[in-house]
Amino acid sequence: MHPDLSPAAGEGAEAVPPPRQATRAIALLGQPNSGKTTLFNALTGSHSRTANYPGATVEFSIGTLRESLGWAATVVDLPGIASLVPRSPDEEVALRSLFGEADHPAPSAVIAVVDCSQLSRHLYLARQVIATGIPTAVALTMSDLLGRRGYEVDARKLESALGCPVVVVDGRSGAGVPELVARAKAMAGAATLPRRPQEATADEVKAAYREVELIERSATRLAMRPGPATATHDSDPTTRAIDTVLLHPVWGLVGFVLVMGALFTGVFWLARPVMDAISAGFDTLADSIVGLAPSSFLAKLIGDGVIRGAGAVLTFLPQIVILFFGLGLMEDSGYLARAAVLVDRPLALIGLNGRSFVPLLSGFACAIPGMMAARTIPNRRERLLTIFILPLMSCSARLPVYALLLAFLTPPDRPWVGGLALAAIYLASVASGTVVAALVSRLVRAKGPSAFMLELPAYRRPQLAIIARSTYHRSRSYLAKAGVPILVLSTALWLLCNLPPVPANGLPAAEAQARQLEGSAAARLGRWMEPVMQPLGLDWRVGVSLIAAFTAREIFVGSLAIIFHVAGEDDDSVQQSLLATMARARHADGTPIFTVATSVGLIVFFIFAMQCLSTAAVARREAGGWWMPIAQTLAFTGLAYGAAWMAVHGLRAAGVA
Amino acid sequence: MDRKARSQDKTLADVEPGFRGQIRDVQGDSSTCSQLLEMGFTPGQAVALVAAAPFRDPLAFSLRGTIIALRRREARCILI
Numbered sequence: 001m002h003p004d005l006s007p008a009a010g011e012g013a014e015a016v017p018p019p020r021q022a023t024r025a026i027a028l029l030g031q032p033n034s035g036k037t038t039l040f041n042a043l044t045g046s047h048s049r050t051a052n053y054p055g056a057t058v059e060f061s062i063g064t065l066r067e068s069l070g071w072a073a074t075v076v077d078l079p080g081i082a083s084l085v086p087r088s089p090d091e092e093v094a095l096r097s098l099f100g101e102a103d104h105p106a107p108s109a110v111i112a113v114v115d116c117s118q119l120s121r122h123l124y125l126a127r128q129v130i131a132t133g134i135p136t137a138v139a140l141t142m143s144d145l146l147g148r149r150g151y152e153v154d155a156r157k158l159e160s161a162l163g164c165p166v167v168v169v170d171g172r173s174g175a176g177v178p179e180l181v182a183r184a185k186a187m188a189g190a191a192t193l194p195r196r197p198q199e200a201t202a203d204e205v206k207a208a209y210r211e212v213e214l215i216e217r218s219a220t221r222l223a224m225r226p227g228p229a230t231a232t233h234d235s236d237p238t239t240r241a242i243d244t245v246l247l248h249p250v251w252g253l254v255g256f257v258l259v260m261g262a263l264f265t266g267v268f269w270l271a272r273p274v275m276d277a278i279s280a281g282f283d284t285l286a287d288s289i290v291g292l293a294p295s296s297f298l299a300k301l302i303g304d305g306v307i308r309g310a311g312a313v314l315t316f317l318p319q320i321v322i323l324f325f326g327l328g329l330m331e332d333s334g335y336l337a338r339a340a341v342l343v344d345r346p347l348a349l350i351g352l353n354g355r356s357f358v359p360l361l362s363g364f365a366c367a368i369p370g371m372m373a374a375r376t377i378p379n380r381r382e383r384l385l386t387i388f389i390l391p392l393m394s395c396s397a398r399l400p401v402y403a404l405l406l407a408f409l410t411p412p413d414r415p416w417v418g419g420l421a422l423a424a425i426y427l428a429s430v431a432s433g434t435v436v437a438a439l440v441s442r443l444v445r446a447k448g449p450s451a452f453m454l455e456l457p458a459y460r461r462p463q464l465a466i467i468a469r470s471t472y473h474r475s476r477s478y479l480a481k482a483g484v485p486i487l488v489l490s491t492a493l494w495l496l497c498n499l500p501p502v503p504a505n506g507l508p509a510a511e512a513q514a515r516q517l518e519g520s521a522a523a524r525l526g527r528w529m530e531p532v533m534q535p536l537g538l539d540w541r542v543g544v545s546l547i548a549a550f551t552a553r554e555i556f557v558g559s560l561a562i563i564f565h566v567a568g569e570d571d572d573s574v575q576q577s578l579l580a581t582m583a584r585a586r587h588a589d590g591t592p593i594f595t596v597a598t599s600v601g602l603i604v605f606f607i608f609a610m611q612c613l614s615t616a617a618v619a620r621r622e623a624g625g626w627w628m629p630i631a632q633t634l635a636f637t638g639l640a641y642g643a644a645w646m647a648v649h650g651l652r653a654a655g656v657a
Numbered sequence: 658m659d660r661k662a663r664s665q666d667k668t669l670a671d672v673e674p675g676f677r678g679q680i681r682d683v684q685g686d687s688s689t690c691s692q693l694l695e696m697g698f699t700p701g702q703a704v705a706l707v708a709a710a711p712f713r714d715p716l717a718f719s720l721r722g723t724i725i726a727l728r729r730r731e732a733r734c735i736l737i
Contacts, residue, residue, distance in 0.1 A: 083695045118722030121697045202683075205694040235719040240707050243724065244674065247708035247717055341726045345712045348728075354715070451689060451731060452715055453696060456724040 024073040024188055025105065026065075027098060029129060030113030031122055032080030033457040035141035037061075038171030039113060040077040041466070043069070043181070069181045073188075076107065084128045085199045088378035098134070099196055109135045109188035111180065116153045116168075117145035117236070117458070119220065123162075123212040130164055132194040137165040137184040144170075145236060145458060151220050158219040172463070236458040239334075243456065246338050256342050259335065263326040268422070271318035278318070282311030297501075301494060309490025309558050310483075317475065319396050323365040324474050328467035334459045344452050350434055351441025353377055354452050356386040360433070363393030367615045369474070371622045379450050387622055389437050391610045391632055394429035397553040401606050404557050405599050408579055421603075428607050436635075489551050490558045493544075496522040497562055517541075522563065536605075536641075537598040537648050539587055546605075551613045553606065596656050601648035608640035669704065669718065669732040676706040678737045685734030697721045698735055 028036045028043075044063030061077045078094040086092040100106025112126040130136045140153060159166040165183040169176035200208065245251050290303035330336040336358060344354025352360075355377045363370035367390045374390075377383040402425060410418035502519040504512040517523060525547075526540030533543040541563045549556035557578075564581045585593045610616070616629035672678070680702045683690050697720055698704070705719040715726045 082692075087692070115723075121721045121723065124695070124697070199691065200695075202691060202694055205691065206699050209694075209697065209699045235707075235722055235724050239724065240719060243708045243717055247710050249709070249711040249713075252708075253711055337726075341710050341715050341717065344726075344728065345710065345714050354726075449686065449689060451692065452726070452728045453692060453731060454715075454726045456717060456726055458723070 024071070024109070025076060025107045026073055026184060026188070027076045027078055027107035027110050028113055029078050029094070029098060029110050029125075030080060031082060031115070031125055031455075033455060034080065034113045034115045034122060035171055036080065036113045037077055038466075039111075039139060039141065039169060039177075040075060040171075042169070042171045042174045042177050043075050065181065069178060071181055071185045073185070081125070083125060083200075084132070084197050089375040089383070093375070095196065098129075099194055106194065107134070109137065109184045111184055112136050112138050114138050114140050115142045115145075116140045116220075117142045117149070119146075119153070119216045120209065120212045123215060124208060127162065127208065127212065128197065130162060132197065134194050135184075135187045135189060137167065137180060137187065138162060139176075139180055140166060140168045141171060143168050146220070148236065149234060150222060152222075154219050154221060158215065161215045161219065239456075239458045242459055243338070246335070247341060252338075252342055256339060259330070259339070263323070263330075264426075266322050266326060267319050271322055274318040275315050279311060279315045282307060282314065286311070297498075300498070301491070304562065305491045305494030306487065308561060309487050309494075309555075311558075314479075315400060317479065319399060320365050321471060321475050323396065325467060325471045327362065327365075328470055329462050332460070332462035332467055334457045337454055337456045340454060341456065348450065348452070350438040351382065351385055352437055353379065353382045353386075353450060354454065356382060359386050359390065360393055363390045363395060366395050366397070367391050367393065367612065368618045371615070371618050374622065381444070381447060382450060384623055384628070385437055385440060387619055387628065388440065388632060389433040391612070391615055391619075391636060392429060392433040392436060392608065394426050394607070395553075395612075397612065398606050400554050400557045401549075402603060404560075404578065405603050408582055408594060409596060409599050425603065425607060432608060432639075486552050486555055486558075489548060489555055490562065493522070493548055493555075493559050494562050496520060496525070496544075517563065535648075536601050536644055537593070537595070537652075538602070539593055541585075542593065542602075549606075550611045553611050556606075597648045597651035600651060601644040604647045605640045605644040608636050608643055610636040610640075667737055669706070669716070669727075669735040669737055670729045672706050672737070674706050674708055678704060680704055681736045683735055685731075689731055689734055693727075693731065693734060696725060704735075704737070 026043075028040055030036045040061065040063065043065055045066045063075050063077075065071050065073050065075060076097060078097055079090040081091045081094045084095065086095050095101075098107065098110070110129055112129050114122040114126050116122075126136070126138055138158070140155060140158075143153060146153060153168070155166045155168050165180075165187065167176050167180040167183060169180055171177075246255050286303040286307040289307060290299050293299040327336070330339065339361075340354040340357045343357045347353055347356055356374070359370040359373040359377075361370075362373055370390045370393070371387050374383050374386045377386060402422060406418040406421055409421070497517055497520050499521055500519070502512075502516045504515075507515065522544050523540065526544040529543045529547070530540045533539060533546075542560070544563060545556050545559040548559040560582070561578050564578070564585060582594045583592070587593055610629070610632045616633070619629045619632060620626050622628075669680075680698055680700055682700050683693050683698055702720060707717045707719050707724055709716050710726075714729045716729060716732050717724050717726045718732075
């Protein structure tokens with residue numbers, strides 16, 4: 001779900017690494033959802049993301065061991081793998097790192113994380129790792145889950161059966177972690193260069209499972225505790241009971257709609273007051289800076305350019321935080337995997353996969369983490385199709401644009417119009433993604449079988465503190481990634497509008513500002529593209545804002561504010577005065593620029609257009625070529641222009657000005 | 658297809674939620690087969706159908722201490 005935006009966003013990752021010779025690397029390896037990332041946090045004290053959705057660690061995180069553990073080693077948390085033969089790009093990432101093919105050396109020791117509530121499946125992988133010759137220690141997790149079934153595991157017996165150290169650990173409390181590190185340290189050393197194993201034949205797999213079953217039987221025993229014991233191979237009874245409801249043909253769908261409804265209600269309603277407060281705060285700050293030296297170029301640059309630009313970014317941060325937190329809650333509780341199961345069938349009909357669900361849902365926050373999460377989709381065609389339609393998901397950067405245009409369109413006596421229109425916009429986003437995916441999957445023939453095999457982890461009470469920390473880190477890296485270009489661009493745009501300086505010559509302030517803009521570099525640039533804007537009923541000033549929005553969509557609002565030069569009245573928020581200015585804005589012939597028709601046209605444009613440079617860069621990287629972002633830009637921006645033109649002229653023909 | 662003829666090669670795609678039984682064999686295209694075997698769907702294993710999603714696809718099976726969801730197409734490779 002959700003991958004981090006940066007490969008190593010944890011705090012441990014920021015510590016200065018010790019000199020290279022002294023550094024040893026330990027790799028954490030295990031099946032998806034084996035408790036690796038929780039153990040990683042216990043080992044490093046780092047707040048890397050931990051999640052209860054298989055495949056959450058899409059890029060590995062690197063941290064350094066806690067000092068109290070007494071070993072200067074780095075720890076690499078690899079994406080979960082099912083076997084040593086990779087089936088998806090995230091598994092390939094893990095194996096390249098394990099076998100020293102990545103840009104850092106092969107680990108000097110591996111901690112194989114084994115969930116003892118499903119010992120046979122996890123030992124199957126652990127034994128493959130041990131067989132490669134890499135020094136391996138086994139960490140047994142989830143012993144509480146096994147305990148609930150009335151069993152306990154005998155680490156000693158397991159140790160002699162596997163021929164390597166075995167330590168029972170609890171990543172949440174940290175129990176067993178010092179012993180695990182001490183034993184891993186004792187055996188770490190130069191491994192003979194490990195080789196990737198060949199894919200096992202069916203008979204070899206069956207034989208290997210027969211062996212681990214024997215080990216499982218000898219190493220688990222009935223615990224001394226009251227109550228009946230269930231068989232060791234039984235899954236968690238509580239989880240099964242919940243799943244009969246949450247995967248039920250009727251109740252499962254009801255639950256799905258309720259969960260999604262709660263998530264999006266939270267995103268829109270809970271965030272509102274915080275967003276208003278942030279917006280007002282930045283306006284006050286910008287006004288007071290300009291007020292310090294009203295005639296100073298620098299004060300205006302900082303106040304109107306930089307601070308209002310930063311405000312445009314931070315205003316929609318609450319929505320992103322809530323979306324990330326909601327996703328974290330769903331991941332950590334285990335529900336996200338169920339949601340993927342529920343939508344697999346409908347998604348398969350349009351050429352996607354249940355595993356596309358998490359990337360697409362992340363796309364409602366930002367397409368970038370969504371595209372990275374697509375690495376967990378094994379089938380190449382399904383993965384590329386998911387990446388292709390991701391820019392159509394209505395990301396949070398579009399929200400400020402919609403908020404502004406809907407505020408302009410919504411009559412004051414009918415406030416519900418805006419809410420309804422926003423719901424329609426989200427529906428249009430999902431519908432367009434569906435239609436495009438269906439069309440592309442009809443056009444491009446399928447190669448290779450499509451599969452959906454997903455482990456549904458046992459339900460657990462979500463660890464709120466960990467989710468809160470991961471939300472913080474994901475939001476922070478999101479800001480770092482999106483914030484800097486936005487700041488730079490809004491500053492550059494302000495400069496374009498105010499250079500070269502046009503002397504005021506004693507004219508009144510408003511007229512001097514108008515002249516300044518007419519003579520600015522931005523105006524020259526904008527007039528050049530006027531012919532493209534005219535069919536949409538818009539002028540060059542909106543055109544410049546749209547060009548700026550191609551670098552990042554949310555810039556559109558700040559850019560309109562700068563170009564139409566919104567001088568905030570004393571107690572008005574920027575949005576209020578921007579709305580008033582938009583209502584006053586006229587074409588050269590005196591007709592208003594922002595009408596119902598042109599505003600709806602703009603909204604339609606933003607629904608479809610591929611406008612984000614960072615997304616284009618990530619699309620190129622994940623698809624392995626520029627063809628992906630180029631195809632997206634041509635298809636979606638062309639679609640956007642056509643649809644916006646039809647909206648504007650359709651509305652005009654229908655008599656809506 | 659009539660039920661009698663099918664009983665000989667009944668698969669995990671043919672069972673109702675609540676079913677408990679044993680895997681007899683895994684057959685089908687090699688890639689799906691080897692993936693199912695690696696996940697632990699091996700002959701002799703106890704398996705149960707926990708739930709079926711809407712349209713009876715995918716199916717959630719209890720196996721080796723955990724729950725694994727498979728599409729019907731994949732479940733059809735597992736003979737019981």
